[in-house]
Amino acid sequence: MPGVRHTSFAPHVAPDTRLLILGSLPGARSLAARQYYAHPTNQFWRLLGEVAGRPLADMPYDDRLAALREAKVGLWDVIRSAERRTSSDSRIREAEAHDLAALVAGLPELRMIAFNGGKAAAIGRKQLPPLKDIAIVDLPSSSAANTRGFSAKLERWRQLRQALVNE
Numbered sequence: 001m002p003g004v005r006h007t008s009f010a011p012h013v014a015p016d017t018r019l020l021i022l023g024s025l026p027g028a029r030s031l032a033a034r035q036y037y038a039h040p041t042n043q044f045w046r047l048l049g050e051v052a053g054r055p056l057a058d059m060p061y062d063d064r065l066a067a068l069r070e071a072k073v074g075l076w077d078v079i080r081s082a083e084r085r086t087s088s089d090s091r092i093r094e095a096e097a098h099d100l101a102a103l104v105a106g107l108p109e110l111r112m113i114a115f116n117g118g119k120a121a122a123i124g125r126k127q128l129p130p131l132k133d134i135a136i137v138d139l140p141s142s143s144a145a146n147t148r149g150f151s152a153k154l155e156r157w158r159q160l161r162q163a164l165v166n167e
Contacts, residue, residue: 013074019163024119025079041144078124100127112163117141
């Protein structure tokens with residue numbers, strides 16, 4: 001049985017974005033809710049809340065996005081559209097990538113690009129041009145499918161703070 005074709009969201013970025021976090025493709029729950037990382041077991045909002053020093057997981061969605069914009073954090077996905085029968089990244093087929101190079105070219109304050117999970121990194125790194133003075137970080141996925149504990153994930157996610165400090 002073929003998968004259903006899914007399309008990702010528009011980027012949530014501003015010209016002063018310093019940290020860009022890229023996932024693979026929103027899962028079924030996120031697509032239905034039209035919200036990044038909407039599945040209740042996904043640890044994204046808790047992890048990023050710890051990084052940004054804000055209770056993102058406790059906020060309404062629109063307030064989360066406003067807090068990210070204020071913190072100079074952008075969100076997007078590396079896949080524009082793909083076929084998938086379930087929300088698992090391992091089920092992604094026929095992926096069409098976003099033009100990450102064009103997005104990055106329009107973010108003059110960008111300091112760091114972080115890939116949320118292995119699939120995002122594998123696809124996203126191929127889409128980027130050579131970058132000067134922009135750190136690239138591969139993170140453990142915030143998905144509950146990644147069974148690494150929250151504290152172990154957070155240890156790696158804390159490195160994102162480097163992009164958010166004022167210099």
